[in-house]
Amino acid sequence: MIRYLALIAVFLFAALTPGNRVLSQEIAPEPVPAACSVPHDLIEDGPRLPALARRFHAKLPITIVVIGGASTAGTAAGGEGEINAYPHRLEEALKRRHPDVPITVINKGIPRQSAQDMVARFAQDVLPHNPNLVIWETGTVDAVRGIEVEDFAAAIQSGAALLRQHKAEIMLVDMQYNPRTSSIINFEPYLDTMRQTADLEEIYLFRRYDIMHYWSDAGSFDLVNVPKGKQADLAEEIYECLGERMADAIDYAVR
């Protein structure tokens, strides 16, 4: 599939519709999840998940463990426990789409951890659940701390090897996008490293950064000007949309 061209398409789109964001603020202050669709190229790109596909076809129980940072833990969206976090939204979406497959999604998000920190807790947080799929959200803290990209790549490679040893398939999830933070955190080398490593290791990469970038440019969400009282609502909507798009990704990868 054509990588990155989607991003260029986003730029072109933004270039052709300069007033879009302002317009959407005025007429649609609270976008509904239906508005958070993205171009197919952002989802339908990358290797498939054959073992998971077999389980879906055979209607066998499926266990998914999501390991990640603060955005996986999802406390920003409020609600009881992890009810509004994207892993739970993913579980809801998958159950709705595949009512005859028993699906469990386990959330193992802990804030402020580097990729290496997460690999270190695979043994107690991930492997004991015997997951069929591990969704691994990482990269933010590595970029924030400026961890050497070589070490970051090595952590992903060693983590992937460990998970594969235990017969789990993997989906990587990259960083969240925000226009403000992306101008103060140098995400680029870490995004590149994740894409290259995912490509070399043949791991599906869920391109959350590009997806949220698309939403931001297309005016689906205003990620910058969020009134204090509306922050939790925004997080809730974003997580719901991410859950849906992630379910799209899984549907694509098990097709």
Next chain:
Amino acid sequence: MTAAEGMTRGVRDLRLDFFRGLSLFFIFIDHIPENLLSYFTFRSVAFSDAAEVFIFISGFTATLVYGRSFEEHGGLYATAQIYRRVWQLYVAHIFLFVIFTAEVSYAIFAVRNPMYADEMGVGDFLEAPHLAIIRALFLGFQPNFLDILPLYIVLLMGFPLVLFLLRRHTLLPIVISGLLYIAVQLRGWAPRTFPADHAWFFNPLAWQFLFVIGATAGFSRVNGKWPFPSGQWLKYLSIAITVFCAIICLSWMMHWFYDPFPPFLAKQLYNHTIDKTNLAPLRLINFLAIAVATIAFVKPDSAFLHKSWAWPVILCGQHSLYVFCVGIVLSVLGHFLLAELYGGIFMQAVVNVVGIGAMIATALLLEWFKAAGRRPPGSRPRSRQRSRQAAIRVAPSESPQ
């Protein structure tokens, strides 16, 4: 690559200025995230990028200027000159630190959304500013985009020693420096930074090797002897390596855009090319090959160096400290604008053009200052052509940056 080439004293080698100016443009372009223009910079056709060019040429010109000063005025004077330069770089670094701090503080307090809790770690220093400022004063605080100046400062601080050793034996510094580089590759030695306990983005213990290679090559202009092998085989080997690496890099980029295109040798090579921090050997080899190939093709009297389009690039290379700082500030501002307003392709083009224009304007302004300072009061400014020739004539007193 013969010793006689470009050995004439007093004639400024415009190739140095040109390629340093070009690397400054590339550093600016590469520092703006998501900049489409960055696909057309050095790093698309090589494992190394503009940082290598900048450090190598800085090493070369450092010997050129301070080596001659050492010959003419003695070691103490040359050392004092070097430390005056270090002081200027240090002040520039602190200036950039203040700008960066302002930007982070603004962004952090504007965003402060629990959804971005992990991202907010970048503002941790705001919780302990008393420590952050002290670390910044000691070069230990290196947030993103503020990494190459601390490297350059540390390299220049050690430069009097390099000069001293060069005068004992031309190859003495490069041998010591090479051994240190190998030790770093094998043992992972590195100074640490704040926040947390991290390596410098550019490990000075590794990058010193490239600086010293540049310095040793530059010493040939002081003593008239080319210290490295210079046979035809080296030229052809370098061209072969350059082309080989370029094909590999381009294939990776093609694969990026179009998945079925095979990324040549990616599995074997990728992990050996990403270590910019420690100047991975593959990056170093690739850069040196490009340097040798460039010297073979671009002669000091190459016609294009005197074309009018090359002149702004050369000028930027001649005033590289200021132009570099302006470039860093502009790339930070440019990305801020792209993110805040909108990042369309038209806006990107505007940011690139305005940024590079501002860098050139800075260089022009500095050149004008210098020229105005030289001519007698009341006289008319010289034409562009003539002032350029004047700049060439007074080369030995040029600043090293």
